[in-house]
Amino acid sequence: MEKQERDKIISLIQREVVPAIGCTEPIAVALGVAKATELLGTKPESIRLQLSANILKNAMGVGIPGTGMIGLPIAIALGALIGKSEYELEVLKDATPEWVEEGKKMIAAHCIEIKQKKESCDKLYIEATCSAGENSATAIISHGHTHFVYLEKNGEVLLDEDETIEMDGSSESIDLTLEKVYEFATTAPVDEIRFILKAAELNSKAAECGLKQCYGHCIGHLLDRSMYKDHFMGDSLLAKIMSYTSAACDARMGGAPVPVMSNSGSGNQGIATTLPVYVYAKENHKSEEELIRALILSHLTAIYIKQSLGRLSALCGCVVASTGSSCGITYLMGGNYENVSYAVQNMIATLTGMLCDGAKPSCAIKVTSGVSTAVLCAMMAMDKRHVTGVEGIIDEDVNKSIRNMTRIGASGMNETDKYVLDIMTGKE
Secondary structure (H helix, E strand, O other), X not given: OOHHHHHHHHHHHHHHOOEEEOOHHHHHHHHHHHHHHHHHXXXXXXXXXXXXXXXXXXXOOOEEOOOOEEOHHHHHHHHHHOXXXXXHHHOOOOOOHHHHHHHHXXXXXXXXXXXXXXXXOOOOEEEEXXXXXXXXXXXXXXXXXXXXEEEEEOOEEEEEOOOOOOOOOOOOOOOOOHXXXXXXXXXXXXXXXXHXXXXXXXXXXXXXXXXXXXXXXXXXXXXXXXXXXHHHHOOOHHHHHHHHHHHHHHHHHOOOOOEEEOEOOEHHHHHHHHHHHHHHHHHOOOOHHHHHHHHHHHHHHHHHHHHHHOOOOOEOHHHHHHHHHHHHHHHHOOOOHHHHHHHHHHHHHHHOOOEOOOOOOOHHHHHHHHHHHHHHHHHHHHOOOOOOOOOOOOOOOHHHHHHHHHHHHHHHOHHHHHHHHHHHHOOO
């Protein structure tokens, strides 16, 4: 692989694998509010939000770090009070208990209005308008959690991108295939990709936080320390992978004020692409270089799949992330490209169709299911067992199988997405 292409892929990974505090959807909303407040130049007296259905779905039931509260209102209030747009997905890292109390007062004043945008828009769309007196400012984020496409103050347009253009974070698109992903991960100079170890560092700290305290449904704690551990799971490698990964998701979805390394705009995807690979490598005493290459393979596989799936969809992100981790584990087991492609085929045949019904504590259960399947599919791949092209949505060409899955998730499940949001917003 030529250095120019290698550099483009490294740049892509560095854009897509970034730290985030809290669930990325409400945090992205807080980022939009923070930017609009900065443009306004003063504390807003009223805040109006128009959000896409997928943003609403993913922001309704998740804990906001450091607040002990769930959902959008507190994220919006803190975005206006202490948010700094230069922090991007760590926009609320300056939150304190005192500011949370101020945020509660803002919520109680009924100055926050949240609506679903009815007009056609991207699945990731956030429009924040902050007003004070006769002044107002608007910031719009679209296609990416930190991608501003429109900025305006008092009628003066400061930024106006074509919002219909798909955003990949670069003026140059990168044409990936699974073969190219594998080639890059296994041949790139290790010093050029060593940065991926930061993902293991951050996400393992989140896992330790989830194991020490009970967040959300305490899935990690249940698998690691409950009376059920010896009876059902034992001290197996699979049990360690499942408990460690789910513990990080417990902490994140439960509102623990710890950063995680995200993937393609999702913290849970970052957790699921990182920790199964990290635990497998650690427990099997793999070298640092092997860990680095396996993590790159896992993360870049997920990024590749998300290119055709989109940032937000009706398909649960753990399907994508767990597919990446299955590739990374297969590599650590001594697998070659053929084995890795078998792991992907097996994952697509197993998990396609798992729906996303918003970000919430029970995401840890789905992540646990995904990573346990990742281990099974890696084992099958190493035994040269794989779902074949005559079965279901699988094609003999693994890249076509990936497209079949993302086509279902991006388009085929759109009606499912509507029903899910209708059910969620229809609850009393």
